[in-house]
Amino acid sequence: MQALYAQLLVGLINGSFYALLSLGLAVIFGMLNIINFAHGALYMMGAFVAFFLLNGIDVPTMTSLLNGSWLTLFNGVSLPIVGTIKLPPLEMFHVGIGLSYWWALIIAPIIVGIFGMILERTMLQWLSGLDHLYGLLLTFGIALIVQGVFQNYFGSSGLPYAIPDELKGGTNLGFMFLPIYRGWVVIFSLVVCLGTWYLIERTRLGAYLRAATENPTLVRAFGINVPRMITLTYGLGVGLAALAGVLSAPINQVRPLMGADLIIVVFAVVVIGGMGSIMGSIITGFALGVIEGLTKYFYPEASNTVVFVLMVLVLLVKPSGLTGRAT
Amino acid sequence: MTAMTDDTLPVTARTIRDEMIAFGIMTALLLVVPLTGVYPFFVMQALCFALLACAFNLLIGYGGLLSFGHAMFLGTAGYFTAHALKVWGVTPELGILIGTAGAAGLGVITGVVAIRRQGIYFAMITLALSQLLYFIYLQTPFTHGEDGIQGIPQGYLIGIFNLANPTVLYYVILASFLFGFLVIFRTINSPFGEVLKSIRENEQRAISLGYKTDQYKLLAYILSGTLAGFAGSLKVFVAQNASLTDVHWSMSGEIVLMTLVGGLGTVFGPVVGAFVIIAMQQYLAGFGQWVTVIQGVIFVACVLAFRRGVVGEIAHYFRRSL
Numbered sequence: 323m324q325a326l327y328a329q330l331l332v333g334l335i336n337g338s339f340y341a342l343l344s345l346g347l348a349v350i351f352g353m354l355n356i357i358n359f360a361h362g363a364l365y366m367m368g369a370f371v372a373f374f375l376l377n378g379i380d381v382p383t384m385t386s387l388l389n390g391s392w393l394t395l396f397n398g399v400s401l402p403i404v405g406t407i408k409l410p411p412l413e414m415f416h417v418g419i420g421l422s423y424w425w426a427l428i429i430a431p432i433i434v435g436i437f438g439m440i441l442e443r444t445m446l447q448w449l450s451g452l453d454h455l456y457g458l459l460l461t462f463g464i465a466l467i468v469q470g471v472f473q474n475y476f477g478s479s480g481l482p483y484a485i486p487d488e489l490k491g492g493t494n495l496g497f498m499f500l501p502i503y504r505g506w507v508v509i510f511s512l513v514v515c516l517g518t519w520y521l522i523e524r525t526r527l528g529a530y531l532r533a534a535t536e537n538p539t540l541v542r543a544f545g546i547n548v549p550r551m552i553t554l555t556y557g558l559g560v561g562l563a564a565l566a567g568v569l570s571a572p573i574n575q576v577r578p579l580m581g582a583d584l585i586i587v588v589f590a591v592v593v594i595g596g597m598g599s600i601m602g603s604i605i606t607g608f609a610l611g612v613i614e615g616l617t618k619y620f621y622p623e624a625s626n627t628v629v630f631v632l633m634v635l636v637l638l639v640k641p642s643g644l645t646g647r648a649t
Numbered sequence: 650m651t652a653m654t655d656d657t658l659p660v661t662a663r664t665i666r667d668e669m670i671a672f673g674i675m676t677a678l679l680l681v682v683p684l685t686g687v688y689p690f691f692v693m694q695a696l697c698f699a700l701l702a703c704a705f706n707l708l709i710g711y712g713g714l715l716s717f718g719h720a721m722f723l724g725t726a727g728y729f730t731a732h733a734l735k736v737w738g739v740t741p742e743l744g745i746l747i748g749t750a751g752a753a754g755l756g757v758i759t760g761v762v763a764i765r766r767q768g769i770y771f772a773m774i775t776l777a778l779s780q781l782l783y784f785i786y787l788q789t790p791f792t793h794g795e796d797g798i799q800g801i802p803q804g805y806l807i808g809i810f811n812l813a814n815p816t817v818l819y820y821v822i823l824a825s826f827l828f829g830f831l832v833i834f835r836t837i838n839s840p841f842g843e844v845l846k847s848i849r850e851n852e853q854r855a856i857s858l859g860y861k862t863d864q865y866k867l868l869a870y871i872l873s874g875t876l877a878g879f880a881g882s883l884k885v886f887v888a889q890n891a892s893l894t895d896v897h898w899s900m901s902g903e904i905v906l907m908t909l910v911g912g913l914g915t916v917f918g919p920v921v922g923a924f925v926i927i928a929m930q931q932y933l934a935g936f937g938q939w940v941t942v943i944q945g946v947i948f949v950a951c952v953l954a955f956r957r958g959v960v961g962e963i964a965h966y967f968r969r970s971l
Contacts, residue, residue: 630777641766
């Protein structure tokens, strides 16, 4: 029984990440009509920013930037006029501020959110009016760039991120041993998800947002700056992904490709749940995480594939998704 | 479909004459390749990917369906052919048939599921289905997991052509590529192709005119998958292995990239795109992961500034359809 509860807990944790990510995807899709393929890469960035905040980061020195040695990857390439490129080795120095996990929970989503808003302003906004598929292709390209850059500098192996002292250890619940950090992830994710739901469904800002989703032209006529709202929405969705990344850093290690496979599962979650409802995304995310956890216990061979199989079944029975409107 | 192809559509009506001339030039160029001393392995690999991209383009360019999981056909046909050749010891032509049939069967099964949704959902569903297949191939014993099936015998095609000879293999691959290309060319110029295009432009209207659009889309999907599988079977003879990379989502992304670079919805675009991308991978192989970054940059640049692709731009400039 212990193993069953343990797998259920793992399922709930994965479900938290599915919920946070699919929630962000749904919010972004509602406003921008874009399926954000870069969501997994931005989730990964959230974890990396948390890692940098805690452990510091190596940055090139000013001399290295000026003498061009940050281009050392081109060493050995022969060019017509310049000849074979030979640059001095890159000098780095370490910048460390040692901000704890708690700071990372706030700062990482903001930094990644700002990065996302820059992406939206510089690239995504030019796609409005084009077919949705171009948004998918563009964000796929962004994901390749971000993941590739991180892979170049950090390899493919994982970097450890320690559980904060306050959340170390565990408690005995009588029927199982609960590591505190894992319990914290589930509860905190649930709170964030419900908070986002409240923001969108119950506040004035959320009302503007929903109105702009339905009819942006009319909302603009009322004097609301819709393009700015679109940018902020993208920042919000991306920030949720980064938050999930910070939460997962102590559990899953920090890896450049940590979001690459996850985003495909989240796509399946989105297909199952449909993107019509915020609450639908949250519930579907958690439910599928739990089902995956149960599968790990009862039939581990299928734990990788169970979400995809469920997607096929849902498509056969109810093609529009469990909560979605037909498209 | 709304604006997917609005700015990629040719200004003038398509003319078979222009396309036949272009086809003649392409065939002539490819026929003389072994005489030029270009590394034949590179061209053979590019031809397999060109056929794959053409098959993918049939779906997106003419049916308006973006499949983000076309690697599953490549990989499935590759595994089937490789297994048949190595373990069962069948002849090459039978191996190709088995691989292509496997891809066709996969097309029927996944097609029934995938065509239930359109647009963006179709892309996500095909991606998820191919990931499902990836995990299945990772776990089933006959694919040998991470190692893949290696050292596949090439044998004699119809008992005559020695496929271990690079020149013979080249012409066999070229003939197969041209065959697949002509099948696609015939399809898009048939009444069936016209209906597909009408579905791309306005599915509701096509339905109101009495076309069972789901059947057309399913048929196009199966045809595209079968031809992609044909390309995968051919690739086994070139690479002499079948591995998990062929089923991975990054391979699906590369297929999309090839078609995008060459020009979505153009007849010759995928061929040009495949050669461009394969050549790029060949020359930049030393840069490791930077190849991924460069591919990402090309994706972004194509979508933002270069939506017609290479062939699309040329065709637009000369006001022809290519």
